[in-house]
Amino acid sequence: MPTEKTAITLTACGKTFADGTRALQPIDFTIAGGETVVLLGPSGCGKTTLLRIIAGLEAPDRGGRVLFNGEDVTARPIERRQVGMVFQSYALFPNMSVRQNVAYGLKVRRVPRDERSRRVEETLGMMQITELGARRIDQLSGGQRQRVALARAIAVRPRILLLDEPLTALDALLRDRLRVELDSLLRDLGITAVYVTHDQAEAMALGDRVAVMSAGRIEQVGAPRDIYHTPATDFVADFIGTMNRVPASALAAWEGNAGDAVLFRPEDAEIVSGEGAHLRGRVASSLFLGDRTRLVLESDGLQPIIVDTGHRGTIQVGEEVAVRLKPDRLIPLPATGGESNPC
Amino acid sequence: MPLLQDRKGVSHHPALILGLLALPAGIVFLAFFLLPMVRLVLIGASGEEGAAAYLSMLTTPRHLESMIATVLLSLGVTLTALAISTVAGVFLVRHRFPGRAALVSLLTFPLAFPGVVIGFLVILLAGRQGLVGQVAQFLTGNKLVFAYSMAGLFVGYLYFSIPRVILTVMAAAEKLDPRLEEAARSLGAAPWRIVADIILPALKPGLIASGAICFATSMGAFGTAFTLATNIDVLPMTIYTEFTLSANIAGAASLSVILGLVTWAALALARSFSGSTVAASG
Numbered sequence: 039m040p041t042e043k044t045a046i047t048l049t050a051c052g053k054t055f056a057d058g059t060r061a062l063q064p065i066d067f068t069i070a071g072g073e074t075v076v077l078l079g080p081s082g083c084g085k086t087t088l089l090r091i092i093a094g095l096e097a098p099d100r101g102g103r104v105l106f107n108g109e110d111v112t113a114r115p116i117e118r119r120q121v122g123m124v125f126q127s128y129a130l131f132p133n134m135s136v137r138q139n140v141a142y143g144l145k146v147r148r149v150p151r152d153e154r155s156r157r158v159e160e161t162l163g164m165m166q167i168t169e170l171g172a173r174r175i176d177q178l179s180g181g182q183r184q185r186v187a188l189a190r191a192i193a194v195r196p197r198i199l200l201l202d203e204p205l206t207a208l209d210a211l212l213r214d215r216l217r218v219e220l221d222s223l224l225r226d227l228g229i230t231a232v233y234v235t236h237d238q239a240e241a242m243a244l245g246d247r248v249a250v251m252s253a254g255r256i257e258q259v260g261a262p263r264d265i266y267h268t269p270a271t272d273f274v275a276d277f278i279g280t281m282n283r284v285p286a287s288a289l290a291a292w293e294g295n296a297g298d299a300v301l302f303r304p305e306d307a308e309i310v311s312g313e314g315a316h317l318r319g320r321v322a323s324s325l326f327l328g329d330r331t332r333l334v335l336e337s338d339g340l341q342p343i344i345v346d347t348g349h350r351g352t353i354q355v356g357e358e359v360a361v362r363l364k365p366d367r368l369i370p371l372p373a374t375g376g377e378s379n380p381c
Numbered sequence: 382m383p384l385l386q387d388r389k390g391v392s393h394h395p396a397l398i399l400g401l402l403a404l405p406a407g408i409v410f411l412a413f414f415l416l417p418m419v420r421l422v423l424i425g426a427s428g429e430e431g432a433a434a435y436l437s438m439l440t441t442p443r444h445l446e447s448m449i450a451t452v453l454l455s456l457g458v459t460l461t462a463l464a465i466s467t468v469a470g471v472f473l474v475r476h477r478f479p480g481r482a483a484l485v486s487l488l489t490f491p492l493a494f495p496g497v498v499i500g501f502l503v504i505l506l507a508g509r510q511g512l513v514g515q516v517a518q519f520l521t522g523n524k525l526v527f528a529y530s531m532a533g534l535f536v537g538y539l540y541f542s543i544p545r546v547i548l549t550v551m552a553a554a555e556k557l558d559p560r561l562e563e564a565a566r567s568l569g570a571a572p573w574r575i576v577a578d579i580i581l582p583a584l585k586p587g588l589i590a591s592g593a594i595c596f597a598t599s600m601g602a603f604g605t606a607f608t609l610a611t612n613i614d615v616l617p618m619t620i621y622t623e624f625t626l627s628a629n630i631a632g633a634a635s636l637s638v639i640l641g642l643v644t645w646a647a648l649a650l651a652r653s654f655s656g657s658t659v660a661a662s663g
Contacts, residue, residue: 095563116566123567129560133582142578143568194568 043071044106044197044230046092051102052254053087061087063255064102071107074224074231076245078238080277084254085234086202092232093200094119106197119198122191126203128183130175136186137162137171143194161193164223181212188220192227199224199231205240217243238278242266250274267369275369280304282343289316289363298371304332304346306367309353315360319343324355335359421634428631435635444619444636451616452643454534455599459592461535462542466591467584469543470550474557485551492544496537496604503537503609504528529611537605542598546591553587593651600644616640 045068052064062084069075077085090096092104094116104112111119130139140161144154162168165185170178178186184204191199204220205213221244224231235241241248242262249259250273258270269275284300307317319335322342333353335343345361353359426432438444473485491499507513507528517525527533557580565575581588603617610618616636624633 093567095566116563117569117571120569121567123564125560125564127558127560129558129564131561131565131579133578142565142570146565146569146571146574190564190568200567 042107043228045069045071045108046198046230046232047103047105047108048088048092048098049103049105051088051091051098051104053084053091053096053102054099060254062091062098064099065256067249067256067259069230069232071230072228074233074244074246076233076235076241076248077251078235078241078245078248079251080236083251085236085251088251089200089202089232089234092198093121093123120194120196122194122196122199124184124187124191124199124201124204126206128187128207130183130186130190132175134175135171136167136173136175136178139175139186140189140193142190147194157193161189164192165189180208181216184208184216188223192229197230199227199229201231201233203235204233206235206237213240220244250277252277269369275301280344281369282307282341282345284317284340284343288337288340290318300363301369301371302363302367303369304344305330306364307343307345307361308364309333309345309347309349310360310362312360314362316363317343317361318358319361321353321355321357321359324353333359335361422638424631425635425638426631428629428635434631435639437632437635438639443614447614447616447619448639448643450531450614451600451640454531454538454615455596458535458538458542458599459596462539462546462595463588463592465539466543466546466550467581467588470547471554471580471584473547474551474554488547489544491541494541496541496602496606497608498604499537499541500605500608502540503533503605507533507536529609529613531613533609534606534613534615537609538599538602541602541605542595545598546588546595549587549591550584553584557583589651589654593648596647596651597644600640600647 047069048065048067050064050066051062052060053062054060065088077088079085087096091098091102094104094111094114098104098112102112103110106119131142134142137158141154141158144157149157159168159171162171165188167182167185167189170182170186175183175186184207187204205216208216217240224244233240233244242265245262247259248262248265250257250265252273258265258274260268260270265274265278269278275281280303282302282304284302286298286300289300317335317337319337319340321333322336323334325332325334327346330346330348331353333345333347335345337343343361347353425434428434430437433440438448473481494502505511507526509524509526509528511526511528514524514526517523527536561579561583562575565579570578601617602615603621606615606618607621614622617640620633620636620640623629623636
């Protein structure tokens with residue numbers, strides 16, 4: 039891998055499609071060399087468009103610029119940007135074997151035969167797919183295809199690795215395993231990586247930083263921990279994890295600000311016997327999750343409240359319970375209506 | 382109760398049911414394919430020279446020349462039609478422009494024309510009073526007439542071949558995964574490499590199938606040849622001449638059998654090629 043790590047700088051990168059759809063508001067964003075940034079958001083939020091602009095598959099609107107290590111590559115087509123891409127559909131060449139797929143980028147770049155096969159074997163070994171080398175693509179499982187797609191992308195030693203929902207097509211168990219492997223691979227390579235997903239668990243686990251996107255703009259950029267604990271906007275607060283929102287006026291014996299709403303995560307409330315309770319509600323449903331039980335509480339005039347409890351005793355549906363919030367764990371209220379400034 | 386038993390009884394003999402179901406197909410095959418073919422082969426050997434008529438291809442230079450001309454013409458038409466249709470078909474699938482739907486439906490127009498009409502169109506284009514001739518006379522002073530030569534046949538055959546090929550190409554090109562090309566580009570592949578390594582391999586089964594049909598149609602085309610071929614002999618014309626003018630029924634039959642065999646062999650060859658390809662979509 040190149041010793042020099044590539045930083046990506048986007049300035050005023052917007053995207054309006056030919057039919058007038060505004061896919062991306064002009065965005066300024068910097069990704070440090072060697073960093074893994076996850077673009078997270080619901081479908082249609084512009085995350086894939088942003089990735090394709092970095093890749094060179096889409097050109098930004100006039101005035102937008104893409105810089106790799108300060109060098110303007112906006113006009114450079116993807117062929118000459120030295121980026122590795124992994125697609126959700128894998129996009130493996132069906133008319134080539136696994137080995138030929140992995141060798142393709144090296145062949146196109148006219149790497150000498152000896153060097154080429156050495157690097158192909160090395161990459162296959164790194165992805166633990168050496169024994170699949172001679173297989174045809176239609177003889178591979180989904181997980182194997184994803185490994186081949188990764189091997190093909192990194193065999194050419196790209197400056198940047200771009201991953202578009204690489205695990206979405208896999209079943210949950212395989213996804214978890216490959217996520218762990220992908221995490222250690224990205225760390226071993228030390229390569230600058232941009233990873234697009236709509237799965238927040240993936241985003242939290244893989245990203246050095248996570249950029250939460252909505253409606254063509256970046257709502258918030260930060261370390262996964264910060265995004266989870268101090269969401270900058272209402273959208274982030276509601277999109278990441280499960281969030282309860284209760285008006286302060288509905289809380290009994292509340293010492294904080296009485297004006298606004300109070301936001302808290304399900305794990306930051308506890309069921310108490312009645313003393314010091316802030317809320318009361320009737321258990322509408324109870325879901326046993328092994329390490330905890332997730333309760334949905336109904337209370338007059340409030341949205342359903344979700345509380346996770348490690349309580350070992352059984353709590354019956356229909357039972358009245360008292361809830362106490364942990365005041366130090368409350369989520370600070372995002373500035374409402376204010377323009378977020380992510381960078 | 383007896384009804385039930387009957388049902389049970391029949392269901393124990395699936396082979397019988399299959400046989401019954403295959404009967405109509407068997408009758409059609411026997412009556413319209415096997416019997417006429419056998420008869421044709423027998424007639425071919427019934428002339429004065431007997432079974433040696435099948436060697437006329439080797440002994441009569443005119444027949445051999447006619448066969449070679451027909452194969453070369455059909456091969457040329459097939460390859461040209463494939464080349465033009467691939468470029469045009471992929472373009473039509475990739476680009477949206479006003480009038481595209483009308484153009485695509487117009488492309489299938491020539492499918493309805495009998496060979497005579499196509500021959501007539503070629504005469505209008507390149508005959509003695511044709512457009513090409515008049516333009517050439519205006520530009521160079523010489524009238525260019527090629528309607529009644531191999532070139533005229535080539536143009537006519539190409540005209541009715543392209544619609545057949547282009548529809549197959551378009552169907553195959555629709556199924557091409559654009560991500561494959563993007564992946565190849567990200568790996569540094571230039572456009573010509575993407576055509577050679579990604580697009581053509583994906584289209585290959587469709588190209589071979591439609592090329593085979595195009596070749597077989599050209600080998601047996603008669604109407605266009607009948608309208609245009611005053612100086613040239615393609616095999617269907619030779620068969621016609623032997624049959625009607627020389628009343629050499631055995632000779633015509635033997636030539637027909639050979640025409641069928643050569644075409645069948647070419648198609649079998651094409652099929653064995655396409656058998657080794659992997660369909661490339663998704």
